[in-house]
Structures are given as C-alpha cells and as structure tokens.
Amino acid sequence: MVLGELGQRITASFRRLNQAPIIDDDLLDEVLKEIAAALLHADVNVRYVSELRSNVKKRVLLESDASGVNKRKLIQKAVVEELVRLVSTDRKPYKLEKGKCNIIMFVGLQGSGKTTTCTKYAHHYNRKGWKTALVCADTFRAGAFDQLKQNASKVRIPFYGDYNETDPVKIAEEGVELFKKEKYDLIIVDTSGRHKQEAALFDEMQQVAEVVAPNDIIFIMDSHIGQACFDQAKAFREVVDIGSVIITKLDGHAKGGGALSAVSATNSPIIFLGTGEHFDEFQPFDAQSFVSRLLGMGDLKGLFQT
Amino acid sequence: LFKSLTRGVKNITGGAVLTEEDLEPILKKFKTELMTRNVAAEVADKLSESVRRSLVGKTTGRFTSMASTVKQALKESMETLLTPKKSIDVLRAALAAKNAGRVYTIVFLGVNGVGKSTNLAKVAYYLKHKGGLDVLICACDTFRAGAVEQLKTHSRCLDVPLFERGYGKDPAEIAKNAIAHAKSNGHDVVLVDTAGRMQDNEPLMRALAKLVAINSPDLVLFVGEALVGNDAIDQVTKFNRSLVDLSADPRNPRGIDGMLLTKYDTVDDKVGAALSMVYVTGQPVVFVGTGQKYTHLRKMQAKEVVKTLLG
Numbered sequence: 001m002v003l004g005e006l007g008q009r010i011t012a013s014f015r016r017l018n019q020a021p022i023i024d025d026d027l028l029d030e031v032l033k034e035i036a037a038a039l040l041h042a043d044v045n046v047r048y049v050s051e052l053r054s055n056v057k058k059r060v061l062l063e064s065d066a067s068g069v070n071k072r073k074l075i076q077k078a079v080v081e082e083l084v085r086l087v088s089t090d091r092k093p094y095k096l097e098k099g100k101c102n103i104i105m106f107v108g109l110q111g112s113g114k115t116t117t118c119t120k121y122a123h124h125y126n127r128k129g130w131k132t133a134l135v136c137a138d139t140f141r142a143g144a145f146d147q148l149k150q151n152a153s154k155v156r157i158p159f160y161g162d163y164n165e166t167d168p169v170k171i172a173e174e175g176v177e178l179f180k181k182e183k184y185d186l187i188i189v190d191t192s193g194r195h196k197q198e199a200a201l202f203d204e205m206q207q208v209a210e211v212v213a214p215n216d217i218i219f220i221m222d223s224h225i226g227q228a229c230f231d232q233a234k235a236f237r238e239v240v241d242i243g244s245v246i247i248t249k250l251d252g253h254a255k256g257g258g259a260l261s262a263v264s265a266t267n268s269p270i271i272f273l274g275t276g277e278h279f280d281e282f283q284p285f286d287a288q289s290f291v292s293r294l295l296g297m298g299d300l301k302g303l304f305q306t
Numbered sequence: 307l308f309k310s311l312t313r314g315v316k317n318i319t320g321g322a323v324l325t326e327e328d329l330e331p332i333l334k335k336f337k338t339e340l341m342t343r344n345v346a347a348e349v350a351d352k353l354s355e356s357v358r359r360s361l362v363g364k365t366t367g368r369f370t371s372m373a374s375t376v377k378q379a380l381k382e383s384m385e386t387l388l389t390p391k392k393s394i395d396v397l398r399a400a401l402a403a404k405n406a407g408r409v410y411t412i413v414f415l416g417v418n419g420v421g422k423s424t425n426l427a428k429v430a431y432y433l434k435h436k437g438g439l440d441v442l443i444c445a446c447d448t449f450r451a452g453a454v455e456q457l458k459t460h461s462r463c464l465d466v467p468l469f470e471r472g473y474g475k476d477p478a479e480i481a482k483n484a485i486a487h488a489k490s491n492g493h494d495v496v497l498v499d500t501a502g503r504m505q506d507n508e509p510l511m512r513a514l515a516k517l518v519a520i521n522s523p524d525l526v527l528f529v530g531e532a533l534v535g536n537d538a539i540d541q542v543t544k545f546n547r548s549l550v551d552l553s554a555d556p557r558n559p560r561g562i563d564g565m566l567l568t569k570y571d572t573v574d575d576k577v578g579a580a581l582s583m584v585y586v587t588g589q590p591v592v593f594v595g596t597g598q599k600y601t602h603l604r605k606m607q608a609k610e611v612v613k614t615l616l617g
C-alpha cells in the first residue's frame with residue numbers, strides 16, 4: 001500500500017479515540033497532534049497540516065456542541081474528509097474522447113518520471129484499443145530520444161523524434177502534425193525536465209504548448225518530494241494550463257504527502273499513480289477510495305452517511 | 307525566520323536565566339520553520355531538543371537578548387552538524403592515487419532520477435579540467451532505457467572515453483572489467499554509473515552491494531536530491547545499511563563515504579535536505595549540483611546553508 005506508514009499512524013490514532021472512555025478536549029488535542037505529526041512525517045505541506053488540524057477542531061467543537069452527535073465518529077469523519085479534500089479538487093480531469101484526436105502534453109521537474117510515465121500512459125490506452133503515439137520533444141537531456149525510442153519499442157507504440165534537431169518546439173509541432181494526419185486517437189508529447197528558477201525553460205514549455213495546442217497538460221510529480229512541491233507546481237500552473245497530475249515512484253518507501261500538494265497548487269486532480277519502473281506498474285487514482293484504502297476503512301460512504 | 311521567531315521574546319532583556327517555559331514557544335516555532343524549509347521532522351525534533359538542552363538554565367549575556375542567544379545556539383549547532391569531521395577532497399585523492407600508480411574509482415548510487423548520471427558527467431569534467439586526469443566513464447546502468455546512450459552523449463561532449471557493455475549484463479562484472487581496462491590502458495580515474503533503485507527493493511539493493519563489495523571503490527558517493535523530503539533519512543540509512551551488511555570483509559564493513567546533493571538550484575531557501583542527510587549519516591556532502599551544465603558542480607559551504615535555513 002502506498003503511503004502505508006501514514007495510514008497506519010492515523011489508524012492508530014483513530015483506535016485510540018475508539019478505546020478512550022470519554023473524549024475531552026485534551027484527548028482531541030492529543031489525537032490531532034499525533035495525526036499532524038504523521039502528516040508532517042509524510043511530507044504533507046506544513047501549511048496544510050496546520051489548516052487541517054484547525055479545521056477538524058473547529059468542526060468538532062461546533063457540531064458536537066450543537067447536536068450532541070457521537071464525537072468519536074465526528075472526529076474521524078472530519079479527519080477523513082479533510083484528507084479527501086487534500087487529495088482532490090472539484091475540477092474534473094480532461095476526458096479523452098475516442099475517435100477524436102486527443103493531444104496530451106507531459107511536463108514536470110527534472111527526473112520526475114515524465115518519459116517513463118508517458119510510456120505507461122500510452123501503453124495503458126493502447127491496450128484498451130486506442131491508436132496511440134509518442135512524440136519526444138526533449139532535445140536537451142542526453143539520451144532522451146533513445147530512452148523514449150527504446151521505451152516505445154518495448155510496448156510497440158509508434159514514436160517521433162529527431163537526433164539532429166535541437167529545437168523542441170519544431171519537433172513537437174512536426175510530430176503532432178504527422179500523427180494527426182495519420183488519424184491517431186491519442187498523441188502524447190514528452191518534454192524536458194525544468195524548474196521555476198530558470199525562466200528560459202518555462203518560456204520553452206509555453207512555446208511547445210502553443211504549437212501543440214494540447215487538450216490536456218499532465219504534471220508529473222515525484223512522490224519523494226518534500227516542501228518544495230507547492231511552489232514548483234504552482235509556478236508550472238501559472239505558465240501552462242495544467243489539467244491533471246500523476247504521482248510517480250510510489251513503490252518506494254516514499255512518504256508521498258509532499259506531492260499531494262500539487263493538487264491544490266495546480267487545482268488539478270490526480271489521475272494515475274506510478275508504482276514501479278515497469279510499464280504496467282500504473283494505477284488509476286480515485287481520491288475517496290485512495291483515502292479509504294489508506295486508512296483500511298473499506299467503504300467510506302458508510303462513514304459519510306451518518 | 308528569526309524575525310518571526312523572536313517577536314515573542316523581544317521584551318526579555320539581558321541577564322535573564324532561560325527556562326523551559328521561555329524556550330518552549332520559540333523552539334516550537336523554530337521546529338515548524340525548519341520543516342517548512344524541508345528539514346526532516348525527526349531531524350528538526352532532535353535539533354531543537356539539543357538547543358533546548360544547551361540553553362536551559364543559561365544566563366543570557368548582559369547586553370544580549372534571549373532572542374540573539376537562541377539564534378546563536380541554533381546557528382552553532384547547525385554549523386557544527388554541517389561541518390564534516392572528515393572532509394573529502396576528490397581531486398587531491400585522485401591525484402595522490404595517480405602518483406602512487408593506482409586507478410582511483412568512484413561509484414555513484416541513489417534512487418531513481420536524482421541525477422546520478424548527469425553529476426557523474428560533471429565530476430568527469432571537473433577531474434579532467436581541474437586535475438588534468440585521464441577519466442574513464444563506466445556504464446553500469448544496464449537496465450533503464452537510454453541509460454547507455456545518455457553516457458555515450460556525455461562521453462562525446464566531454465571527450466572522455468566510455469566503457470560499456472550494453473544492456474542486461476551484470477553491472478558488477480562490467481565495473482570489474484572497466485577497472486582492469488583502466489589499469490592496462492593508463493586511465494587515472496574510473497567513474498561508475500549505476501541504475502537508480504528504491505531503497506526497499508531488496509534484490510536490486512543486493513546487486514548494488516555486490517558491485518561495491520567486488521570492486522572496493524575508493525569512494526562510494528550517495529547521490530540525493532535537494533528536493534527530497536522525509537524520505538531522505540530512509541534513503542541514506544538503507545543504502546548505507548545494504549552496503550554494510552553485504553560488505554566483502556565483515557570485520558571492516560564498507561558503507562557510503564559521502565554524498566552528492568543535486569538540484570540545489572531548484573529549492574530556493576528550502577535547503578533542509580542537506581541537513582537531514584548529513585545528520586543521519588555523519589558523512590560529508592562532497593559536491594553540490596546546481597544545474598544541468600557540466601560546470602554546475604561545487605563544494606558545500608556549511609555557513610551558507612545555515613544562513614539560508616535561518617535567513
């Protein structure tokens with residue numbers, strides 16, 4: 001289970017709540033402190049943790065006084081809802097349309113897993129019968145085209161790139177044009193890694209986005225990231241229209257909570273998780289079922305209905 | 307950080323004895339600020355604990371406020387932490403090996419995508435241009451697509467030879483052959499690139515430990531990125547332990563010797579990963595990677611890191 005350690009720690013706090021004969025403010029504070037520590041330990045953005053803590057507390061004080069409902073359940077419900085809120089947004093992800101030409105661009109920090117993940121993504125849809133192609137618009141990283149080429153060949157997906165061209169904008173344009181003409185359903189554009197401190201790299205991303213005119217831009221975030229996630233994700237979002245997030249490398253002992261702040265920084269939902277170096281190590285993401293599995297709670301709806 | 311930290315204690319004048327109660331709120335805030343700057347939770351805890359211990363019961367100087375006393379204590383403990391007990395001068399060590407007629411070998415290891423191959427290329431550039439050394443790059447990532455071609459490109463740009471055997475072969479064997487090749491062909495330094503792996507992936511960790519055990523390199527460099535959060539601790543601990551547990555000579559176990567901290571240019575003032583890694587291993591940061599060009603490699607200044615953290 002990804003983020004297993006976080007799940008265990010929160011579950012332990014819930015158990016403590018369940019076992020306590022009475023739940024007074026001291027216990028509430030203590031439990032919230034434990035949960036906050038668990039979240040911080042999992043790299044969740046420091047600001048969100050303190051927000052979450054005060055939101056839960058506010059709700060519990062307010063609602064339990066008024067209605068006298070079961071405090072235990074109320075606390076758990078508030079925590080779960082805050083966690084769901086952390087990993088979700090109201091904005092719906094772009095929905096691919098079969099039979100139409102869907103152009104998807106991948107962006108992210110250096111080494112976050114873009115090239116690997118765009119192959120997984122292509123493979124995922126290819127297996128479902130989509131006519132899929134990959135374009136390598138990374139002319140910067142040494143060996144980038146070979147990497148994409150070898151990946152694409154392994155999963156038998158057509159690709160476009162050029163060893164001699166140094167302008168990623170040109171390659172992106174040509175590649176997309178080519179596959180459009182050949183009536184591909186899904187054209188995926190891989191780009192170089194970049195970071196907000198280098199303006200030239202962000203300009204380049206904007207230019208690629210302009211010529212490619214993607215239906216969706218997916219932001220790829222490495223789950224190992226700590227507190228720098230929010231600023232980077234936000235900066236990407238300010239330059240291009242990110243619509244979805246994929247979090248990678250969750251097969252490690254990754255804490256993973258830092259990466260979750262990409263959701264609110266980009267106001268975009270997580271659509272997949274990467275859980276290994278192999279191309280089938282890739283899972284669709286749903287916020288509610290993620291949190292319920294995280295806390296080993298089965299169906300969350302039961303908790304919400306009361 | 308200090309402005310907000312010390313706001314609450316400005317009113318206390320010099321000559322006061324510091325109590326737990328005085329320090330509690332400052333240290334709590336201090337801890338949060340450290341975590342905001344990406345210091346791992348555990349390390350932030352331990353640091354503030356040690357500052358607390360050193361300050362409780364102390365009298366602040368006649369003309370110094372409590373604020374500046376705390377500040378000084380924090381600064382000192384962090385600087386001490388970041389100032390290595392042993393320092394590693396790679397260039398000097400490599401030159402000494404050359405004079406002694408030995409080939410100097412460095413192995414680069416770490417989790418996926420942190421910058422091992424790129425920073426290996428930067429080290430090759432540094433040793434070649436700063437030390438006039440004859441460097442051989444060895445491609446032991448035989449797994450990831452494009453890994454060999456990536457090094458081929460660097461080898462061409464740097465005009466440094468590459469030893470490679472393609473994909474799918476045993477990396478430990480390739481490294482062994484590369485070192486032998488370097489010896490018989492008069493190369494001074496061998497830089498061994500390895501595949502990225504997660505620290506909990508046992509078979510892969512075992513294979514890495516075997517590579518190190520068989521080849522006993524002069525330097526084992528753990529490559530970690532400045533972006534990493536709390537996982538930094540787990541990474542360095544487990545890479546180190548895997549190597550130690552599978553050392554060739556159990557009486558003389560061999561772990562990681564130092565660290566290379568990459569992507570330092572991507573984190574602004576959130577430079578806490580440096581502190582976390584050094585705290586856990588007690589090993590020095592040998593190089594810092596500050597960009598994607600060959601010249602983007604430098605040594606770490608403890609004072610500068612502390613200044614950024616407390617700035």
Ligand SMILES: Nc1nc2c(ncn2[C@@H]2O[C@H](COP(=O)(O)OP(=O)(O)OP(=O)(O)O)[C@@H](O)[C@H]2O)c(=O)[nH]1
Pocket residue numbers: 108109110111112113114115116117138141144191192193194248249250251252274275276277418419450502504
């Ligand atoms: N364990 C694991 N490794 C992954 C996962 N996704 C990617 N990787 C590895 O992470 C490393 C970097 O992946 P890339 O796909 O090259 O990353 P990138 O974002 O394209 O990198 P740049 O183009 O240099 O910015 C490679 O070693 C991948 O095999 C994952 O989900 N789990």
Ligand SMILES: Nc1nc2c(ncn2[C@@H]2O[C@H](COP(=O)(O)OP(=O)(O)OP(=O)(O)O)[C@@H](O)[C@H]2O)c(=O)[nH]1
Pocket residue numbers: 110111141193195417418419420421422423424425447450453500501502503568569570571572594595596597598602
């Ligand atoms: N901004 C910045 N990017 C860096 C730095 N060092 C490496 N990178 C980039 O990070 C990405 C990954 O670098 P690699 O050298 O391929 O990483 P790796 O650890 O060898 O990756 P795997 O072999 O796949 O595990 C590339 O896009 C590099 O250009 C650095 O100091 N700063």
Ligand SMILES: [Mg+2]
Pocket residue numbers: 114115116138141144190191192193
């Ligand atoms: Mg790439």
Ligand SMILES: [Mg+2]
Pocket residue numbers: 422423424447453499500501502
């Ligand atoms: Mg590499």
